[in-house]
Amino acid sequence: MKSRRTLLAAAVSVFALAAGPVAQQTVQINGAGATFPYPIYSKWFAEYNKLHPNVQINYQSIGSGGGIRQLMNQTVFFGASDGPMTNEQLQAAPGRILHFPTVLGAVVPVYNIPNVSAELKFTGQILADIFLGKITKWNDPAIAKLNGGLTLPAGDITVVHRSDGSGTTYIWVDYLSKISPEFKKRVGVSTSVNWPAGVGAKGNEGVSGFVTQTPGSIGYVELIYALQNKISDGSVQNMAGEFVKASVASVTAAAAAAAGQMPADFRVSITNAPGKGVYPISSFTWLLLHENPKDKGQAKTMVDFLRWALTDGQKYCADLGYAPLPDGLVKLEMAALTKIKAS
């Protein structure tokens, strides 16, 4: 009996010796948060793992709210969110939390009007009035006037919005609230809001599916869903008065325009950004990190990874429907990364 126990102990220590060095080399980092950047993040983690086989980053796309909660409870190393954290949330956090914009996305108005092939133009005001339920017919004079006398059918407008809490909604209502004081007062800005009109569909795929099926409907989805599903997306008037369609170039232009007045903590909304060629319903998505994380080794790895993602990693953006960060912003973020206390 005794000899067997000694044998067991010996075996265990041999295993420990064998496993020890390997365990030290492999770095596992867990993160959670927004679903919107999930495709690019998983691409990055996979590519980075090819370059550094010992680094394994796991990301759970459980939603921005969940990501923020888990980061504040320190059950994950990093969080990710489509809307910046609020001041109250930052104060409630156990330490300082830093925001790092990683990529840009755009939200586009998509519509389905039978027998109308011309591309529609929208202003923020018209979109706000449609989503407030004030403009209810497609042949409303405001829409006709803007679209150069285009005859639109007299049918009802069916408004489609997201039913689930979403960063996409946040960007959309953030823009409409900036344009329309009434929208700001009656609806406000959040990941889910109390919609005065319309039907709720789950997910970008739900909204795009509903719009494709329902004649006379209008909704909003992330750019990539409009492209993939080949739904008409209208152009939107920007601050300079131009009608711009969402594209990688026009979204990056929005970020470049905003980079001039970037606050030090990068918590900035770039909807309705000034400047030429800017698509007005654009936004960053953020990665959230503790400034003084518990595990300094993980911090080092994460900082290295972010340096790579913000530079070399940006080349994967366009294929996945995201816009890369402008160079000026990347420089600012590189400087901010040095604030993180890592070994």
Add this chain to the structure above:
Amino acid sequence: MRIRETWFRVGTGLFGLVLVLIVVGIGFELSRQSLLSIQKFGFSFWRTGTWDPVSGEFGALPFIWGTLYSSILALVIATPVALGIAIFIAELCPAGLRQPLVFLTELLAAIPSIVYGLWGIFVLVPIVRSLEVWTPPALRQLPFFSGPPLGVGILSAALILAIMVIPFTSSVAREVLRSVPAAQREGAYALGATRFEAIHATLFYARTGIIGAIMLGFGRALGETMAVTMVIGNSPRISLSLFTPQYTMAAVIANEFTEAADELYLDALIEIGLVLFIITLIVNLLSRLLIWSMANTGRRSRADAIGVEAAA
């Protein structure tokens, strides 16, 4: 031997206790997690209809309405079909057809609800929409058929729930019917009953079990989440119209929980869970009462019958 008996009793008793603990634990935990919302809104949470995460105003009434309305409609649609299937399989079906039919109903029960939801979006909703478009204007004046033809709404939700509930209700009802002692049927035939009358007698004998089967379906309809949220239109509204988009409790939790970062908002969502829990308990309690009272009247009527016989 004695000791073994005692241990057996204590052991199974403990497992029974686990069940009680789980139910109490769920209720306790739901109340604890939704404390902020309970304190702030109190009973008005049950009575008010505003759901505004931006201003922090929360009321569950439209969700309670939508859940009950869609589930009751589903029950109305599903029950006759499910009982028909059960009676056919248990009583009338040729032996060779029985196993395939049983297999098919059980297959329906095994389909994940997300698949039902996708089928709902791509097949059912367009059909319902064209049905709504074809509804004559005279009918559209009625409160049950008002609103624009969207396809999504209470009607689609009730239909999809009915399809999901049918296999459950019919499987249980079928087993209940199968377990009716053969003597009951033989007795009926012996008295010269027709087949219809014999089945009628069997159904009467099995009525508590059948009510149980229907209630099981109702419970499932109340809690069904994924398929409903995909076709109900997700707008918190209280309307009798079958064509309007509405919302259910389970759907709002599934939709909004992931992005609820604000404390009060999160607590309000958990309180919705608590409300759903309480309503499910009440429904189960009521169905128990119903079964209990039916079983009692059954016994009494039989006793009366015996009494009559004895008197004669």
